[in-house]
Every structure is written in structure tokens, then in C-alpha cells.
Amino acid sequence: MKTYTSTAIEEARTIKPPPTQPAADWAATAYPKDVRLRDDSEALLRPLAQGDEDRLLAFFQLIPEAERFFLKDDVTSPAVIKGWVRDTKRAFALVAEASGRIVGEAALVRRRGKARSHLADVRIVVAEDVRNRGLGTALLSELCDIARASALNGVLFEAVESIQAQALAAADSLGFVRLGRIYGGAIDQTGHLHDVILLAMPLRRWRHSSEF
Secondary structure, three states: OOOOOHHHHHHHHOOOOOOOOOOOOOOOOOOOEEEEOOOOOEEEEEEOOOOOHHHHHHHHHOOOHHHHOOOOOOOOOHHHHHHHHHOOOOEEEEEEEEOOEEEEEEEEEEOOOHHHOOEEEEEEEEOHHHOOOOHHHHHHHHHHHHHHHOOOOEEEEEEEOOOOHHHHHHHHHOOOEEEEEEEEEEEOOOOOEEEEEEEEEEHHHOOOHHHO
16 A cells, blocks of 8 residues: 655645636547556547436446445436436546446546535446456546646545445555545445545646556
């Protein structure tokens, strides 16, 4: 596990927007884009678009229920998925396709309120059968590229430690700073408590994904 200096942690805690920075628009002109995974297979990355609703819903329905439970939205709801497709102002979503189906979804969701609009939360979900190939790392890296190009100042990530170990490893490998732990910050269907890890990427420290 990476360790970070107090300077790096303080930098992540004080992500400040430049006073003249305009509200971010999503700078995502590099797509569609092919990425090569660790097993030499390829995935196509592209923005979520109208017409993807049924395929994205099918993707989430195949994610184990014990994992879906910890997502902030009910991803098995057609209304939720349709809302994501429509809400392109506040959120930007990428999907990964392979073998004719969606195998991954990642999103930047800008924080509400003008005082927090320089920050975005990230969501990363990858199909079980394509995990451990680097797709989650690739998606997270692409989101950081888009966030920086869109004039955001920081990306924030919350992960349930016992459930999202691979996502945490991806964030660590890209240089995200671990800000802290919320003990018992999430609860599962059986009432068992799980710790939540808080991470941040101050985008002034971010290198372009092509440099990794």
C-alpha cells in the first residue's frame, strides 16, 4: 500500500478552485476510444448515450446484489438509468464495451452547490467476468483526464473497503490520496457494518493517463 506525506494529504484536503474558473463543461472529445487490457483483450470506451438504457440496465442486473446494495442509486431502476442518460450537465458517464455488450460503467458526478461545483465524485463498476484485467484502472484514469480537462479541481472517491478492494487498489495505483476512514460508514442487508475509505485526487497533481 502506498503511504503519503502530510503535505500530500493536506493538499488533497485543501482543493481550492481558481476564482476565475468557469463552471466545468465535460471535455470528452477523445471518444470513442479503444483501450488494451492486461490480458491483451480490448474494450471500447465511449460516453453513455440515448439508446443505452436497456443494455446498461442489463449490465447492472448482472452485478451481484451484495455489491449493488452499496451503490448510492438503485441501478436496477429503469427510471434511474434514464435519468443518468438525460442528466449530462451535472454528470458524465463512460461505458466500456466488449464482445457486443457493456462490461463497465464509470461516472463523474459534480457536487451540488456553487461552493462545491469544482469537485466531482466518481463511480466505477466493472462486470465480474472482466475484472482483474485493468479495466477499472483504465476507466478511473480516463475520468481523471476528463475532470482535469473540464476545469474541475479535484476528484473524490468513496469505497466500501471490504467490497471494493479492487477499486481501492486501482485508486492507490493512480496516486489517489487516502484522506480517512469512516468506521461502520456502510451497512449491508444483514445489518453488518463496513468501513468506508475516503480518497481524493487533486487534479493539479494528475498526470495524463497516457503517461501511466
